[in-house]
Every structure is written in structure tokens, then in C-alpha cells.
Amino acid sequence: MLSREEFIRLSLETNLFFQRIMKEHLFFIETNLQPPEAENIAQANRLKRNFEELLAETLDYAERNGLSERAIRSNEFVTPYTLRAEEVSSRLTGASIDTEITEEELELFNNPDYNNEELLEDDIQDLNARSLNLLEEVIAFQRKLLNLSLQCEIFISLYDEMLEHLTREAEYYRDLLRSLQDRRMPRRTLCENLNFWNNILGEHAQFIDGMLDPTEETLKETAEAFVEKFEMLVRRCIRSSERQIIQRSIRATERIRDFKIAATEGLLACEIKSIILPLLADHVLREANHYLRILKMQLD
Numbered sequence: 302m303l304s305r306e307e308f309i310r311l312s313l314e315t316n317l318f319f320q321r322i323m324k325e326h327l328f329f330i331e332t333n334l335q336p337p338e339a340e341n342i343a344q345a346n347r348l349k350r351n352f353e354e355l356l357a358e359t360l361d362y363a364e365r366n367g368l369s370e371r372a373i374r375s376n377e378f379v380t381p382y383t384l385r386a387e388e389v390s391s392r393l394t395g396a397s398i399d400t401e402i403t404e405e406e407l408e409l410f411n412n413p414d415y416n417n418e419e420l421l422e423d424d425i426q427d428l429n430a431r432s433l434n435l436l437e438e439v440i441a442f443q444r445k446l447l448n449l450s451l452q453c454e455i456f457i458s459l460y461d462e463m464l465e466h467l468t469r470e471a472e473y474y475r476d477l478l479r480s481l482q483d484r485r486m487p488r489r490t491l492c493e494n495l496n497f498w499n500n501i502l503g504e505h506a507q508f509i510d511g512m513l514d515p516t517e518e519t520l521k522e523t524a525e526a527f528v529e530k531f532e533m534l535v536r537r538c539i540r541s542s543e544r545q546i547i548q549r550s551i552r553a554t555e556r557i558r559d560f561k562i563a564a565t566e567g568l569l570a571c572e573i574k575s576i577i578l579p580l581l582a583d584h585v586l587r588e589a590n591h592y593l594r595i596l597k598m599q600l601d
């Protein structure tokens with residue numbers, strides 16, 4: 302049973318990370334659908350804005366009361382690249398991004414100065430409930446698009462595997478919120494949790510590999526090596542000791558994080574040929590940072 306303080310802190314940290322992730326998924330969908338899909342584009346845009354509103358609200362609560370030191374230092378909410386990646390990606394696609402939220406977040410994390418107001422449990426419970434409702438709508442929308450794409454009824458320049466991946470992340474967030482609303486942590490075994498993230502990170506490497514220009518041979522080879530590495534971690538989890546698999550996952554995740562940092566910098570500097578938006582590179586970088594924090598918490 303989570304205490305009142307734990308419930309509030311974990312809810313804020315979970316929402317601050319995942320609400321941004323969710324609205325970016327919708328941005329990627331919005332910008333990769335084709336003109337005949339005007340209705341679905343408008344729907345993605347609306348859902349994205351709804352998540353932006355929730356994120357602004359979460360940030361408002363987070364400014365009033367503390368997050369954990371570890372969460373603030375994790376670079377999972379915003380990175381030094383996020384704002385610029387948003388500006389470039391919005392300009393290049395013509396789709397909106399509320400960069401003010403990012404500016405405010407950067408300010409808070411660079412200089413944490415909370416008002417230390419008592420937050421009301423009911424307010425956070427309500428925020429979680431509204432996030433859950435919106436999330437249900439987003440999951441249904443993404444599943445619908447995936448089915449249409451599988452039946453070749455729409456053309457979307459995101460891999461089906463990526464639509465599936467985004468939706469699995471949304472479902473993971475939904476499980477977290479449901480557990481938090483019951484004042485507990487999700488019932489997952491260590492391998493269930495690690496395999497979820499090791500699969501996710503391996504798929505990031507697959508997407509990066511598939512979206513790099515064919516002439517970027519060295520980067521593609523590095524990405525392919527990561528695919529194998531994370532597949533091996535998934536296969537081995539059940540046979541390894543807990544400490545061993547956690548430490549191996551940390552090492553692999555730190556390496557792919559560094560690769561993603563280099564990719565984000567290279568894309569922003571226009572030094573890498575690809576069909577990867579800078580915001581997508583920064584997005585997967587934040588997911589690695591989030592996973593690293595989870596892994597390191599397991600060692601405490």
C-alpha cells in the first residue's frame with residue numbers, strides 16, 4: 302500500500318514522463334498520415350493537444366511540490382536537446398508543439414525551487430483518472446490505425462511495428478495509472494518488467510536502423526548490434542541472477558543512450574542522412590533515460 306506522499310510523488314513522476322511521451326506519439330502519427338486521412342490527422346492533433354493540457358497541469362502540480370532528486374537528474378522528462386528538437390520538428394512538419402511547457406520544465410529542473418505546498422490527494426486522483434480516460438481513447442485510436450494499416454486501408458509512413466510499439470507503451474502507462482489509483486505498484490515480475498523495456502529498446506534500434514539512409518553504414522551496423530544485444534538480454538533474463546541481468550541491462554542501456562545522444566546531436570546538426578525527425582531521436586533517448594532510472598532503483 303502506497304503512502305499518501307508516495308502516491309502523489311509517483312503519480313507526478315509517471316504523468317510527467319508519460320504524458321509527454323503520449324503527445325509525441327500522436328505528433329508522429331499526425332505528421333505521418335497522408336492527406337486523404339484528414340479526419341484521422343485532426344483526431345491525432347486533438348488528442349495530442351489534450352495530452353499537452355494534462356501535461357501543463359501536471360507540471361503546475363510538480364512546481365508546487367517536490368519530485369525525487371533521482372527523477373529530476375534522470376533527463377527523462379526533458380533533455381538538453383528537447384526544446385530545439387521540438388522547434389525543428391514542428392517547423393519541418395508544420396504540426397504544432399507547445400514549446401512553452403518545455404521551457405517551463407527546463408526552468409524547473411535546472412533550478413528546482415518548489416513552493417512546498419501540500420498537494421491534495423483528491424486532485425492527483427482526479428488528474429490520474431482524466432489521464433486514464435484520455436489514454437483509453439488514444440489506445441483505441443492507435444489500434445484502429447494499426448488495423449487499417451495492416452489491411453492496407455490507409456498509408457502511414459510509420460512502420461506497423463512502430464504503431465504497435467507506441468500502443469504497448471500506452472498500455473504500460475495505463476497499467477501504472479490503474480495500480481497507482483489502487484495505491485499500489487503494478488504486479489510485475491522482474492523479468493516481465495525488464496523484458497518489456499529491453500524489447501522496447503531493441504525495437505528502437507530496429508527503427509533507427511530502418512530509418513537511416515542506406516549509405517549510413519557504420520551507424521546502421523551499430524544499430525544492428527544493439528538489436529542483437531537487447532534480444533539476448535530478453536532471452537537470458539529467466540536464466541540469469543537478478544543482479545547480473547540488471548547490471549547487464551544497465552550497461553547495454555547506457556551504451557544505447559550514448560548512441561541516441563550522438564544521433565540526436567548529429568540530426569540537429571544535419572550531419573546524419575535519415576528519415577528520422579530530431580524529436581523522435583530525443584523521444585527514444587528520454588525512454589532510455591527513464592529505463593536507466595528504473596534499473597538503478599532495482600539495485601537499491
Ligand SMILES: [Fe+2]
Pocket residue numbers: 322326467470584588
Ligand atoms: Fe515512445
Ligand SMILES: [Fe+2]
Pocket residue numbers: 466470501505585588
Ligand atoms: Fe519507444
